[in-house]
Amino acid sequence: MDGTRAVGVSSDGRSAVRAVLEKGAAPDTVLTGASGLLRPVFDFSGRVWFVDRAPSGARVQVMGPDEDPVEVDVPGVSGEDVTLFLVSRDSSRLVAVVRGPAQDRLVVSRIEHSPAGGLPRFTRARAIARRGDAARRVTDIGWRSR
Structure with missing residues (x-):
């Protein structure tokens, strides 16, 4: 979260690159052969x-920060139309x-590390x-703390 790295998805959603945000640093392709990548998310x-x-x-x-992507099974998400x-x-x-x-469903899974x-x-x-009568299609999601 220090703003020194970036990850991007190609416009066709088939690959992802990461880059260290330093002058002269070249991006590194980290994921290929995808069908339609959604926007990637960083955690803490x-x-x-x-x-x-x-x-x-x-x-x-x-x-991980210096690793290649690894597939994980998220029951109720993996294999679904997300x-x-x-x-x-x-x-x-x-x-x-x-x-x-x-109608879309909003689902949550706990992550155990x-x-x-x-x-x-x-x-x-x-x-x-x-x-109530919530929207049938969800167009965006976000976090909110109380």
């Missing part, structure tokens, strides 16, 4: 989260919009209750 530790809208459903990947996602800054929750035939490191684990995503 410098991990970058990706969701690829593959024909078989969402593929969630996480990449149109938007966010990871909380503290990397404790993943929220996604899952497209349904008539081991003190010993390794890949995070996820709880099964559960739908976030909606009040």
Whole structure:
């Protein structure tokens, strides 16, 4: 979160690059062969989260600061038709919009990190209750603290 690195997705959504924001530094391609990458998300530790809208459903990947992306299974998100996602800054929750035939669902999964490191684990995503006659299609999501 120190503003020294950037990650971008190609205009066709098929690849991602990262770069150190220093004069003369060249970007490094970190992900190729994707179908439709959504906007990547950084968390507090410098991990970058990706969701690829593959024909078989969402593929969630996480990449450490000096690592390559690794696919992780997020029950209730992986394999679904995900149109938007966010990871909380503290990397404790993943929220996604899952497209349904008539109405989108907003779902949340807890992210569990081991003190010993390794890949995070996820709880099964559960739908976030909606009040009243909420919009049928979700166009954007964001975090808010009380």
